[in-house]
Amino acid sequence: MGCGGVQVLILVFLWNVSLGLGGCDKAPLVFVFGDSNSDTGGLASGLGFPINLPNGRTFFRRSTGRLSDGRLVIDLLCQSLNASLLVPYMDALSGSSFTNGANFAVVGSSTLPKYVPFSLNIQLMQFQHFKARSLELVTAALQIYIGARNLINDEGFRSALYLIDIGQNDLADSFAKNQSYAQVTRKIPAFITEIETAVRSLYNQGARKFWVHNTGPLGCLPKILALAKKKDLDSLGCLSSYNSAARLFNEALLHSSQKLRTELKDATLVYVDIYAIKHDLITNAVKYGFSNPLMVCCGYGGPPYNFDVRVTCGQPGYQVCNEGSRYVSWDGIHHTEAANTLIASRILSMAYSTPRTPFDFFCHH
Structure with missing residues (x-):
């Protein structure tokens, strides 16, 4: 698809979002488990960790705890359903009754080690x-004959979508500890087992509709590139070993998804190839209207990556590109809203989903 075609796709996506053409015929409920790629403010609300402007400058005009200049992919997916943006589970002051679901994703989360905030199994415990508590409140409301319309009942939990997007930090943290490629890849089965365990746990609690993202091209992240001691670069300028590990993780996750689909007969489990979407975005950045796909918009140090671990986005001394600039990377790890919009449009196209399933499949009677 040429540049014009992609721009049309994005414009149609944004137009549908603005009109609320989500296609749902019942209120959509979404529960998200993951890391910073999906964190809509969990780290800030849960730990009080400061995430300052210019984070949030593009859409929200203030920092909301998201590590981006604007909306994340999960925000755009929710808007495609004409649903409210998901509130972090730990945001005590949001005023939300969580009628459209809850977001358990937190910056820095991984599958292992267990019982470390906020690992995947901790997020599952929070969901449980x-x-x-929600079902207790529904029962109490019914017993005293007051409306329970604003509470999620058992049918709501059963018909909700359970989105899992985790694994990037497991790989990145392993490499950051100077583990060899062989050592990192040997750990992949254990990471996948944790995701399988999460799906089965949710299934045993009544969940039937799952949406699982694989991990992106780790070796193309500017922060990783800037800090890596060994530069085994491919033709795009990305780290070959890191991307190879990500692909092995994704192959294992795809196999796991196929196994779970066979095992959990009455469940729908959609596997989304985020790696292919993001790799294509970097490969064809210029065609899609982006410049310098391996360079950070908000950082310090100039080319080739504009990333300095001592002066990160929002910290004293940072520099930021002009609003409206077409950068892929926001801060070295996370994407700009412009990039997230393209990624979301590709997810919604179903072209990267196995099986090919519309994102709104779960909110139909």
């Missing part, structure tokens, strides 16, 4: 508490 959330569900149990």
